[in-house]
Amino acid sequence: xxxxxxxxxxxxxxxxxxxxxxxxxxxxxxxxxxxxxxxxxxxxxxxxxxxxxxxxxxxxxxxxxxxxxxxxxxxxxxxxxxxxxxxxxxxxxxxxxxxxxxxxxxxxxxxxxxxxxxxxxxxxxxxxxxxxxxxxxxxxxxxxxxxxxxxxxxxxxxxxxxxxxxxxxxxxxxxxxxxxxxxxxxxxxxxxxxxxxxxxxxxxxxxxxxxxxxxxxxxxxxxxxxxxxxxxxxxxxxxxxxxxxxxxx
Amino acid sequence: xxxxxxxxxxxxxxxxxxxxxxxxxxxxxxxxxxxxxxxxxxxxxxxxxxxxxxxxxxxxxxxxxxxxxxxxxxxxxxxxxxxxxxxxxxxxxxxxxxxxxxxxxxxxxxxxxxxxxxxxxxxxxxxxxxxxxxxxxxxxxxxxxxxxxxxxxxxxxxxxxxxxxxxxxxxxxxxxxxxxxxxxxxxxxxxxxxxxxxxxxxxxxxxxxxxxxxxxxxxxxxxxxxxxxxxxxxxxxxxxxxxxxxxxxxxxxxxxxxxxxxxxxxxxxxxxxxxxxxxxxxxxxxxxxxxxxxxxxxxxxxxxxxxxx
Numbered sequence: 388x389x390x391x392x393x394x395x396x397x398x399x400x401x402x403x404x405x406x407x408x409x410x411x412x413x414x415x416x417x418x419x420x421x422x423x424x425x426x427x428x429x430x431x432x433x434x435x436x437x438x439x440x441x442x443x444x445x446x447x448x449x450x451x452x453x454x455x456x457x458x459x460x461x462x463x464x465x466x467x468x469x470x471x472x473x474x475x476x477x478x479x480x481x482x483x484x485x486x487x488x489x490x491x492x493x494x495x496x497x498x499x500x501x502x503x504x505x506x507x508x509x510x511x512x513x514x515x516x517x518x519x520x521x522x523x524x525x526x527x528x529x530x531x532x533x534x535x536x537x538x539x540x541x542x543x544x545x546x547x548x549x550x551x552x553x554x555x556x557x558x559x560x561x562x563x564x565x566x567x568x569x570x571x572x573x574x575x576x577x578x579x580x581x582x583x584x585x586x587x588x589x590x591x592x593x594x595x596x597x598x599x600x601x602x603x604x605x606x607x608x609x610x611x612x613x614x615x616x617x618x619x620x621x622x623x624x625x626x627x628x629x630x631x632x633x634x635x636x
Numbered sequence: 637x638x639x640x641x642x643x644x645x646x647x648x649x650x651x652x653x654x655x656x657x658x659x660x661x662x663x664x665x666x667x668x669x670x671x672x673x674x675x676x677x678x679x680x681x682x683x684x685x686x687x688x689x690x691x692x693x694x695x696x697x698x699x700x701x702x703x704x705x706x707x708x709x710x711x712x713x714x715x716x717x718x719x720x721x722x723x724x725x726x727x728x729x730x731x732x733x734x735x736x737x738x739x740x741x742x743x744x745x746x747x748x749x750x751x752x753x754x755x756x757x758x759x760x761x762x763x764x765x766x767x768x769x770x771x772x773x774x775x776x777x778x779x780x781x782x783x784x785x786x787x788x789x790x791x792x793x794x795x796x797x798x799x800x801x802x803x804x805x806x807x808x809x810x811x812x813x814x815x816x817x818x819x820x821x822x823x824x825x826x827x828x829x830x831x832x833x834x835x836x837x838x839x840x841x842x843x844x845x846x847x848x849x850x851x852x853x854x855x856x857x858x859x860x861x862x863x864x865x866x867x868x869x870x871x872x873x874x875x876x877x878x879x880x881x882x883x884x885x886x887x888x889x890x891x892x893x894x895x896x897x898x899x900x901x902x903x904x905x906x907x908x909x910x911x912x913x914x915x916x917x918x919x920x921x922x923x924x925x926x927x928x929x930x931x932x933x934x935x936x937x938x939x940x941x942x943x944x945x
Contacts, residue, residue, distance in 0.1 A: 403899070404764050413768055481736070482745040510763050510880070511748045512732050516706065517740035525707055525811035528733045531874070541815060546729040547828070547883065549875045552815040553705065559811070565864070565881060566874060601745035605758065606771040613906055616927035618918075622940040625912065625930050633910045633927065635832070635889040636856060636945065 388535075388557075390433045390442045391497035393488055394426040394462050396455040397508045406607040413607055422458040425503025427465075428563040431570040432533060433501055434466035441535045442499070444468050448491055450484055452476050456586060463581035464573035470586040475598065481509070483591070483598035485517035490594035492522055497558060499540065504529050504562040515562035525555030529564040637666030637756060640694075640717055642709075642725040642734070643684055647674045647702070650683040652829050653726035655790030658687060660783040661724055662791065663753040667691045670798075671716060673709045675702035681800050688792040693800045700808035704730055710737030711807035717742055717778060721756070727782035727884075739780040746780040747772055751787035765880040766903030785828070786886035786907055820875050824850075827876065830859035832889045833908070835878055836871070837863035837901075839894020839915065839934055843871040848938045849893060855945045861885065861905075863895045879904035894934045897922030914938065 398404055399419040407414045422430075436442035447462040449455040450473040459470035473487050492500060505512035519526035527533070527542025531550065534541045535557075543552045545564045573581070591598045619625045629636045639661040644651040654670070661668045669692045670684045681695040694716065700708050717723040717738060725731035727749045739746035751769070752760035758773045759781060827833065834849050834856070846860065853860045861878040862871065878885055880903040890908035895901060897913070897920055905911070906925055913926035916933050923929040930937060 398764070404767055406768055413764065480745050482740065482743075485740060505881075508764055510765065511746075513736035513739070513746060513748060516710075516733065516736035519707070520710060520737040520740035523809070523811070525809070526733070526737065528706070529729060544729075544733075545874050547875065549817065549819040549873065551703075551817045554813040554815050556811045564874075565868070601774065601776050602747065603773045603775070604770050605773055607763075607768050608771075610762065610766060610769050610906075613911075613925045615924045616911075616929065618923070618929045618931060621932070622930065622937055622944055625928055626941065626944045628928055629889070629910070629912070633889070635910050 388442055388498035389444045389446065389495065390436060391492065391495055391500045392429050392433045392445060392447045392462065392467065393500070393502045393514070394430065394447055394449045394458050395423040395506045396420050396449060396451055396458045397423045397506050400424055400507055406609055410606045410608055412604065420454070422461050423503050423506045425505060425563050427570045428565070428567050429501040429503050430462045430465050430467060431568045432563060435568065436535065437466065446471060446495055446497065448473065448488065450475065450479055450487055459586055460581050461573065463584045464578040465571065469584055472586060472588045473594065474588050474590055477598060478600050479598060480600050480602065481511050481513040482517055482601060483596065484514050485521055486596045487591055487594055488518045489521045490596055499535070499558065500560045502560070502562050504564055515560050519560040525559045527553055527555055527559060527561045530561050531564050531566045533561055533567065637664065637721040639664060639666050639668050639722040639724060640720040641668060641670045642713060642731065643670050643672045643680060644726045644728055644730060645672065645674060645677060645680040647677045648679065650680045652790060653728055653785045654684070655687065655793060656785035656788045657724050657726045657783045658689060658791045659788040660750065660753060661722070662689055663788070664722055664756050666721065669694060671696065671713065673701045673704060673712055675699050685798040685800050686794050686796050688795040690796050690798040693798050694803050695800060696803040696805065698806050700806055703814035704734070705812045705814065706733040706737050707809040707812045708807050710734045711741065711809060712805055713738035714741035715805055715807065716803065717780070720778065722779045722781070724781055724783055727784050731782050735780060735782050742778055742780065744776040744778050744780045745774070746782065747774060748782050749784045750781045751784050762903065765900045767899060784884060786884050820873060824853055825857065825859045827859045827861055827878070827883050828885055831887050832856045832858035833861050833885050833887045834858050834891040834893065835861035835863065835895060836866055836893045837895030838865040838869060840866060840871060846872055852938060852942045852945065855942060863898070863901045892922050893938060895922055896920045897925065
């Protein structure tokens with residue numbers, strides 16, 4: 388079966404971003420960009436499905452400016468077979484991304500679509516659920532285990548109270564949580580090979596999708612800073628302070 | 637304006653997160669209706685009707701909604717939500733699973749994890765793991781938002797007397813099935829609702845050592861949490877994780893034990909009223925947000941803390 392994986396280019400998780408001085412946006416000039424960690428887990432899961440003989444082809448898609456081809460190549464080096472870039476320099480919000488993905492799903496007809504549960508820049512946690520809604524597919528969100536069994540997929544989900552397992556009819560959408568797997572590192576030969584794998588470029592226009600933003604960011608600012616308090620000498624002083632000063636125990 | 641709040645519940649009781657979500661609805665202003673979607677959830681609807689500030693409770697009680705599968709509840713919320721100016725749900729795993737699905741069906745770009753209401757169409761929300769707060773304005777006709785519950789003080793659970801109306805719409809997409817659940821059993825309070833939380837990090841060394849924290853927790857009536865490092869290392873299960881990608885907590889007292897204080901952990905607990913850090917590394921970033929810091933070996937300090945409480 389064919390598996391479609393969506394990946395996003397984001398500011399690397401080691402970079403501490405700051406708002407620009409005018410508060411218009413975050414400062415992303417000259418910072419390291421990477422594949423979103425949750426998306427990397429999605430790619431890894433697809434590759435494992437292929438290694439198990441469940442998946443026959445892995446198509447990886449990313450949206451954004453020319454540079455997001457780097458993240459597609461990263462996914463190809465990890466084991467995906469071919470890439471699709473939806474090229475645009477415009478701001479893309481999750482609803483627009485879900486609509487573009489829907490158009491690609493209609494063309495490619497994958498049996499499984501795997502996405503990260505959220506990106507570490509916008510922290511929205513929306514795209515997978517919205518793609519599932521628009522295509523009428525079932526959704527296995529926040530997955531920590533994925534098992535394809537015949538015409539369905541069993542997904543164990545990380546929920547607030549523990550774990551929940553659901554069974555979805557294929558085709559279905561899965562979004563990954565952190566503990567689904569540990570992504571491998573791409574080997575140098577595979578990085579070289581990835582450069583020759585096919586990568587098609589399309590646009591939201593060609594897909595017939597209106598990507599006009601629905602929300603506007605008016606301002607970005609740093610969060611309220613919390614002041615460091617005092618150091619206590621020992622446990623006795625700590626208990627004393629909590630009782631008489633903070634009055635919380 | 638009219639606001640539809642989706643109740644957080646387990647078919648037996650109305651969860652506290654609903655009260656925080658209603659508080660966010662009050663900050664927007666307008667009539668507040670609460671939707672209870674479940675199966676055998678009559679008691680939840682009755683509890684919701686008593687909540688202060690609620691005009692009407694809608695209850696959709698059907699076997700198709702028993703496990704609140706997003707495919708079914710999302711469709712129902714979209715069907716009902718089109719009659720409202722706002723649709724809100726708590727940013728719990730249930731809310732995060734269902735709400736974007738409903739929003740897509742309404743052709744709305746939802747706003748996740750709001751922490752403040754600036755006006756009926758403008759909200760604040762954290763991005764980049766809480767390193768940045770964005771003020772976001774929606775141009776959609778219906779505003780769909782999930783609410784970070786710790787940012788809003790709960791409304792009173794009593795004092796209201798809303799009418800309860802039955803909703804007969806049954807949305808069953810037949811694409812998903814509940815198989816099973818493994819829920820953590822604990823006599824301690826729920827992590828997100830506890831007034832005291834004690835959390836352990838990588839410094840705990842292994843899962844057995846968390847026993848020390850449980851003992852302190854039992855003396856304080858506290859919940860026990862963990863950092864992502866401790867969860868990833870397999871010390872404790874994932875539902876104990878406090879942080880940007882885990883649970884967001886804001887108790888009166890948060891005790892961080894053997895936790896260095898990675899930004900993604902701080903994002904999950906820095907709104908706690910009083911923070912205590914116990915760590916042997918005096919340079920650990922956790923001390924920069926702690927009200928009381930104790931530089932000590934946790935294996936000495938935690939048992940001593942237990943005896944002194």
